[in-house]
Amino acid sequence: METTVKVNNLVKKFGDFVANDNLSFEVYAGEIFGFLGANGAGKTTAIKILCGLSKPTSGDVNVSGFNIYKDREKIKRNIGYMSQRFSLYDDLTIADNIKFYGGIYGLSREKIKSKTDEYIEELGLQEYVKRSISDLPLGIKQKLAFLIAVIHEPKIVFLDEPTSGVDPITRRQFWNMIYQQADKGTTVFITTHYMDEAEYCNRISIMVDGKIEALGTPKQLKEDFKTETIEELFVQLARNAKND
Amino acid sequence: MSTSITISNLSKSYEETKALDSINLSISEGEIFGFIGPDGAGKTTLIRILTTLLLADEGNAIVDGYDVVTDYKQIRNNVGYMPGQFSLYQDLTVEENLTFFAGVFKTTIKENYHLIKDIYQQIEPYKNRRAGKLSGGMKQKLALSCALIHKPKVLFLDEPTTGVDAVSRKEFWEMLNKLKQDGLTIVVSTPYMDEAALCDRVALIQKGKILDINSPENIVKSFPFKLYGVHTKNIYHLNNHLNSLKETHSAYLFGESIHWTLKDNYSANDIVKRIKENEFNDVSINTIEANIEDCFMELMTK
Numbered sequence: 001m002e003t004t005v006k007v008n009n010l011v012k013k014f015g016d017f018v019a020n021d022n023l024s025f026e027v028y029a030g031e032i033f034g035f036l037g038a039n040g041a042g043k044t045t046a047i048k049i050l051c052g053l054s055k056p057t058s059g060d061v062n063v064s065g066f067n068i069y070k071d072r073e074k075i076k077r078n079i080g081y082m083s084q085r086f087s088l089y090d091d092l093t094i095a096d097n098i099k100f101y102g103g104i105y106g107l108s109r110e111k112i113k114s115k116t117d118e119y120i121e122e123l124g125l126q127e128y129v130k131r132s133i134s135d136l137p138l139g140i141k142q143k144l145a146f147l148i149a150v151i152h153e154p155k156i157v158f159l160d161e162p163t164s165g166v167d168p169i170t171r172r173q174f175w176n177m178i179y180q181q182a183d184k185g186t187t188v189f190i191t192t193h194y195m196d197e198a199e200y201c202n203r204i205s206i207m208v209d210g211k212i213e214a215l216g217t218p219k220q221l222k223e224d225f226k227t228e229t230i231e232e233l234f235v236q237l238a239r240n241a242k243n244d
Numbered sequence: 245m246s247t248s249i250t251i252s253n254l255s256k257s258y259e260e261t262k263a264l265d266s267i268n269l270s271i272s273e274g275e276i277f278g279f280i281g282p283d284g285a286g287k288t289t290l291i292r293i294l295t296t297l298l299l300a301d302e303g304n305a306i307v308d309g310y311d312v313v314t315d316y317k318q319i320r321n322n323v324g325y326m327p328g329q330f331s332l333y334q335d336l337t338v339e340e341n342l343t344f345f346a347g348v349f350k351t352t353i354k355e356n357y358h359l360i361k362d363i364y365q366q367i368e369p370y371k372n373r374r375a376g377k378l379s380g381g382m383k384q385k386l387a388l389s390c391a392l393i394h395k396p397k398v399l400f401l402d403e404p405t406t407g408v409d410a411v412s413r414k415e416f417w418e419m420l421n422k423l424k425q426d427g428l429t430i431v432v433s434t435p436y437m438d439e440a441a442l443c444d445r446v447a448l449i450q451k452g453k454i455l456d457i458n459s460p461e462n463i464v465k466s467f468p469f470k471l472y473g474v475h476t477k478n479i480y481h482l483n484n485h486l487n488s489l490k491e492t493h494s495a496y497l498f499g500e501s502i503h504w505t506l507k508d509n510y511s512a513n514d515i516v517k518r519i520k521e522n523e524f525n526d527v528s529i530n531t532i533e534a535n536i537e538d539c540f541m542e543l544m545t546k
Binding site for chain 1: 281282283284285379380381406407408409410411412414435436437450480484496497498499500537540541544545
């Protein structure tokens, strides 16, 4: 199986504080990988490194075939990224947002045009085309943000809590889009606080205090830790940490 | 039980968007009442009107015997409010923040220490740390302490658990349950459907309208369909397949299973038998009880 992310003994320190403590894991092409952990466990630090925004203190990291020390700019160009907090420019129209992001990734004018038509068709946005993003309901905005995050057809897309606050039906439609994208071979690297969503992932990792304490398929992990649900497992691992 | 909050025909619009559309409900004293709904449902607007921070276009609301428009001063003295965004003074220390809020309400930490003891003790070792330097969980505990220090009769919490991990969420609800035992009325909003089960009663809200008001047990009981949990190896493909069937009323992914309801009186067993003969030979089903999220989605699509 092709590997999209390869992390070996990754350590990241801020002064004396060890945010990422010797992480090692791989993520495969077309896989939906859930990156879980309590607040403050070190997820954001690790994601920033994987996205080429921050350098490790030590260890090897390879993303989309590029080395974190040598090719950080190439990593940035070859990944997609979407967060809950910021995704699209509220004051720009839908078409302008697509044009802007397409332009950043160096897509041709024709390509941007065809992507715009494709996205508007897929999300049924015909009536919204000339309106600004702020007029869109949150759910549609998040779906559009996801499509735009993969506009340059990256091998991997990072989704940071993409479904927070979204209504339950839209949340499931969003997951349908994730599955479709993964079916096309894109690796999906996702964080979430909804534990039912953890079950939709092919594999998950659970971080506690800077370390990966569990890594595997949801089914395997539930068997190994003898829990009914991923939520139970999560609470069990994260509570231990807090009691230290 | 006496009434703590009465809301009558409350409406509020922002330009063309109707944030609240004729809301009616009442909340009893000592109750944990949940506003459950996604972003944009109108939860924050409702809480802001009840805490006298926003005026409604139509209708009225009474909180603890006072009118939200004419008696706003009394209400402000008698309610505690924790907004969705952290709004304490980041440059003041933990203790300074608490002293400040106690002072605003003409009381002292000493006088009401018993109210916040359980919560505040957890952050007291850091009382000389600036609020801006606290972790998310500690900020939340400080904000809750500040909202309680003047001994409010009603506590409003706007999405206290959004973006908070599953463990901290559990701990936060344990704190609320302790506060309830002191007779406090607690109004809390959340986008997490599973938290509805922790409230005495809830209002399910979507696009400014109330879909249902009841205890979580009664909402779940009134789910109008027989609900099946469907299991298979590749639930994504099976879910698409179920959704394409004419007999299907709804099929939604739920963790490792699919929640499935049928139109009319179609037999689930017959359909499963047919499906198994095709590509999904490992399908199994069982009847299950609906949860709040099932009910919410059913009401949304009605």
